[in-house]
Amino acid sequence: MASLGTFVTGYLARPVGGVVFGHFGDRLGRKRMLVLTMVVTGEVRRRWHSRSWECPRCWRRCSP
Numbered sequence: 001m002a003s004l005g006t007f008v009t010g011y012l013a014r015p016v017g018g019v020v021f022g023h024f025g026d027r028l029g030r031k032r033m034l035v036l037t038m039v040v041t042g043e044v045r046r047r048w049h050s051r052s053w054e055c056p057r058c059w060r061r062c063s064p
Contacts, residue, residue, distance in 0.1 A: 025033035 019032050021037060
């Protein structure tokens with residue numbers, strides 16, 4: 001059920017993001033919006049990865 005929820009969230013978020021970033025891309029420039037999208041994606045991934053190391057149970061399992 002969680003995988004289906006993830007799929008539906010991505011399925012709905014992509015068109016909404018396209019409309020929002022497309023609008024601002026036309027007004028401010030597509031290159032700026034591309035860079036902003038990449039920075040936001042990288043920051044979210046960095047925070048998600050750093051969050052996974054907070055759990056002490058994971059340290060034994062995930063640490064090198």
